[in-house]
Amino acid sequence: MFTHYISGGVEYFEYGEMKKGFPFPESLIRFLYLAMEPYDAELKRAGKALREYYPSRDEKYLDVVREVLDELAGLHEYFEFVRYDFCARMEKAKKLSADDASVIDLIHHDELPRIYSDVWNLQRAIKGLFASALDKDNAEMSVAEYFSNAEHDLLRSYHFREIATRYELIDGEMTEVLQPKSYLDLVDYDIRECLKRDIKMRVCKNCGRYFALTGKASAEYCDITTFENGRTCKDVGAMRVYTKNKNNNETFTEYRREYKRRFGWIRAGKIEPNDFYAWSAMAKEQEAACEKGEITFDEFKKWLARP
Numbered sequence: 001m002f003t004h005y006i007s008g009g010v011e012y013f014e015y016g017e018m019k020k021g022f023p024f025p026e027s028l029i030r031f032l033y034l035a036m037e038p039y040d041a042e043l044k045r046a047g048k049a050l051r052e053y054y055p056s057r058d059e060k061y062l063d064v065v066r067e068v069l070d071e072l073a074g075l076h077e078y079f080e081f082v083r084y085d086f087c088a089r090m091e092k093a094k095k096l097s098a099d100d101a102s103v104i105d106l107i108h109h110d111e112l113p114r115i116y117s118d119v120w121n122l123q124r125a126i127k128g129l130f131a132s133a134l135d136k137d138n139a140e141m142s143v144a145e146y147f148s149n150a151e152h153d154l155l156r157s158y159h160f161r162e163i164a165t166r167y168e169l170i171d172g173e174m175t176e177v178l179q180p181k182s183y184l185d186l187v188d189y190d191i192r193e194c195l196k197r198d199i200k201m202r203v204c205k206n207c208g209r210y211f212a213l214t215g216k217a218s219a220e221y222c223d224i225t226t227f228e229n230g231r232t233c234k235d236v237g238a239m240r241v242y243t244k245n246k247n248n249n250e251t252f253t254e255y256r257r258e259y260k261r262r263f264g265w266i267r268a269g270k271i272e273p274n275d276f277y278a279w280s281a282m283a284k285e286q287e288a289a290c291e292k293g294e295i296t297f298d299e300f301k302k303w304l305a306r307p
């Protein structure tokens, strides 16, 4: 039995010995940005193998399908359900007699190839839902307004499916536990939970993808997109702030050094106090411009060095 549920802010995928957990709703967001293009040909290969299997009942064709399912399952945990479910049906198919035509319905050759376009359409619809109603900064309507409009926009809007859940006690809390019949049920369940929990989304300042505002409301960077060096956008963001503060400190240090030097000139009678204060006001403006990035640190230093 494959189940999916959320407990203590963590979403779990469980079947057999496997139990995977991610901070909710990370799976949904990673799903949103899956690049399916490289898998299109593979999914079609599985469809072709099934068409060869029906008349021949040669199990080598099912091995091809299993290979494709393994690849797909490695791409996203939603697709682990596809593998789990389709493999179970292939086992059933093996037990059918060679002339039993119900094999086609049981393991249909269109089912896997159509995942490519289905995912593409779903991604578009969910991004639309996020942008219209869940985007903390730019949403132009409420969730209720979105779904009232969705009735008129059948193609582009997200539409809920019928899903089967049990209500169970998990870790001391009553929890809605999904028993998916399709990977689409997993997507559906996660979207429902986002709405029930009133989760808002924001576009990450670094990668430009949506992330859920489940922690600090002021968060600007996601911690989902990970780069080759293992850093996430959040790490990149923290580095940026650090560099900015460091630059600001350096700017201020340069300003103070020059300020002290010129202040000494007043005593030495090398400058009139009024001239000094006029210079100091201009220097303050230059320093601010440098901190805002309007002029570079080098330009600022050059300005300070003017006689």
Ligand SMILES: [Zn+2]
Pocket (backbone or CB within 6 Å): 204, 205, 206, 207, 208, 209, 221, 222, 223, 224, 225, 233, 234
């Ligand atoms: Zn990001």
